[in-house]
Amino acid sequence: MTPDGPEPLREALLAELAEAEQRVAALERELASALEVAAEGTADDEHDPEGSTTAFERAQTAAVLEQVRDRVADLRTAVARVGRPGFGRCEVCGRAIPAGRLAARPWARTCVDCAGRVSSTGRP
16 A cells, blocks of 8 residues: 555546546447448458458457456456555465555555466466
8 A cells, every 4th residue: 555545546546447447438439330330241351451350350359348347347346445454465365465566556456476376377
């Protein structure tokens, strides 16, 4: 947690959450538009002279949308946890999450060691 207490961190998380929610809305509009064009049959996926197919671009947009939705969920969880007992402690091992990690990823729920184990195994 920051030396100034939880409120500055909560405010920063809320600002980041608002930006992420706006990004989700923009990506949803972009994807809906691409799907509408595809449904009209006006896009030529296989003979696009620009290179990538519109199907690839839709898949890419959908993947980014999923990542941003995950970030929104993480940020909402972090906002709810700031200032409560346990915030800033690893949910796996219970050790304090280093201040540098919390500064870079205030939504982090694990320490660096446990995060490495989770990402390499897919489970805590």
